[in-house]
Amino acid sequence: MNGFDGRGAPVGAARPGLRRLVAEEEGSATAEYAIATMAAVGFAGLLVVILKGDEVRGILTDLVTRALTSGG
Structure with missing residues (x-):
């Protein structure tokens, strides 16, 4: 990328509001990652x-035992 749009104008000149829009969303990806990480930790x-x-431990033990013994 050379900083120019297809018409030869600088990218910032092509859309004056674009720079402000990008500045407003700066850091939002980091916040989204933090929320997703906290949700994953809560689920874990x-x-x-x-x-x-x-009860769950017994079910899982039976499942693994059956899987290992029926493999024959």
Whole structure:
């Protein structure tokens, strides 16, 4: 990229409001990543609580045992 649009004008001159729009959205991607990361951490914590239960542990153990013994 050379900083010019297809007409030979500088990119900033082609759309004067573009620079302001980009400046207003600066940092929004970082905030979105932070929100997604916090949601993933919350989901992982919920899974840990669920998987610590004896009933779920028994179901998973039975599932793995059946998978390993039926492979014959």
